[in-house]
Amino acid sequence: GEDVEQSLFLSVREGDSSVINCTYTDSSSTYLYWYKQEPGAGLQLLTYIFSNMDMKQDQRLTVLLNKKDKHLSLRIADTQTGDSAIYFCAESDSSYKLIFGSGTRLLVRP
């Protein structure tokens, strides 16, 4: 079945760049997403990318997609303490069902 995997934890210093990685197995994935979950809150959609794209940039966020290797990454430039949260990668085919990774906890140290 479909599977999405992420590393569990990432720690960076304030001002550095963060790179969160994700791999998926479903070759029919059409859309890939990054969501952010702050403590005690719901999920906030950060960005998404279509499978026919290889890069998308939105202010401090850069998403890279390597479809051949089924690898997705989220780069956060100039990471701030407010970026500390859990980041979920998710994929879907055209059936609207989202398959989520286990989440990466990002800790930004002052």
Added chain:
Amino acid sequence: SAVISQKPSRDICQRGTSLTIQCQVDSQVTMMFWYRQQPGQSLTLIATANQGSEATYESGFVIDKFPISRPNLTFSTLTVSNLSPEDSSIYLCSVEDEGLTQYFGPGTRLTVL
């Protein structure tokens, strides 16, 4: 993007009781979904709430345990029945937007004693 609210935001319930969670959207949407997030875990889709018809449940989830209503295009409820401590989770609703993305509500944190 749609604005989604959920009630209650959190609750503590006794074993054997039920909890009904409401999800309200500020615009009409075709697709609404219910997810469960167990402590320290990722999100798992429970069911798709269809307006005017029965919900579509994912493997491992059944209507008797998780009855869902979808009376109109802006509202849905999820009931978690016959509660046990294993049901302690965050329950989130989401809505599909133009076939591209899903937006999530703030979640309902359920603790079962």
